[in-house]
Amino acid sequence: xxxxxxxxxxxxxxxxxxxxxxxxxxxxxxxxxxxxxxxxxxxxxxxxxxxxxxxxxxxxxxxxxxxxxxxxxxxxxxxxxxxxxxxxxxxxxxxxxxxxxxxxxxxxxxxxxxxx
Numbered sequence: 001x002x003x004x005x006x007x008x009x010x011x012x013x014x015x016x017x018x019x020x021x022x023x024x025x026x027x028x029x030x031x032x033x034x035x036x037x038x039x040x041x042x043x044x045x046x047x048x049x050x051x052x053x054x055x056x057x058x059x060x061x062x063x064x065x066x067x068x069x070x071x072x073x074x075x076x077x078x079x080x081x082x083x084x085x086x087x088x089x090x091x092x093x094x095x096x097x098x099x100x101x102x103x104x105x106x107x108x109x110x111x112x113x114x115x116x
Contacts, residue, residue, distance in 0.1 A: 051073070054065040064076040075087040075096065087096040 051066045056063040062078040066074040078084040
């Protein structure tokens with residue numbers, strides 16, 4: 001098998017850059033990060049920010065209503081038979097959107113780059 005110069009040069013450049021990056025010493029003037037500040041006291045223990053849950057049991061289903069500051073934000077419906085579903089507030093106009101789960105479907109790509 002004969003190696004071509006066009007493929008050999010990028011390979012050597014990559015190996016050289018990888019070796020240079022691996023041997024680079026850390027800077028000497030590093031300082032530890034400061035502690036994160038605590039939340040402001042006016043919202044740290046505000047009970048109005050916690051959702052208030054009201055549970056209504058019916059013969060065919062159980063309904064959980066979630067309210068924040070008195071405003072209905074989400075409803076979880078748990079039927080006796082079948083899967084539970086959610087009604088989530090769409091905006092300030094009072095409409096709700098049905099979701100079968102609270103998962104947004106956003107998946108972070110997780111590719112394997114190196115393995116040793």
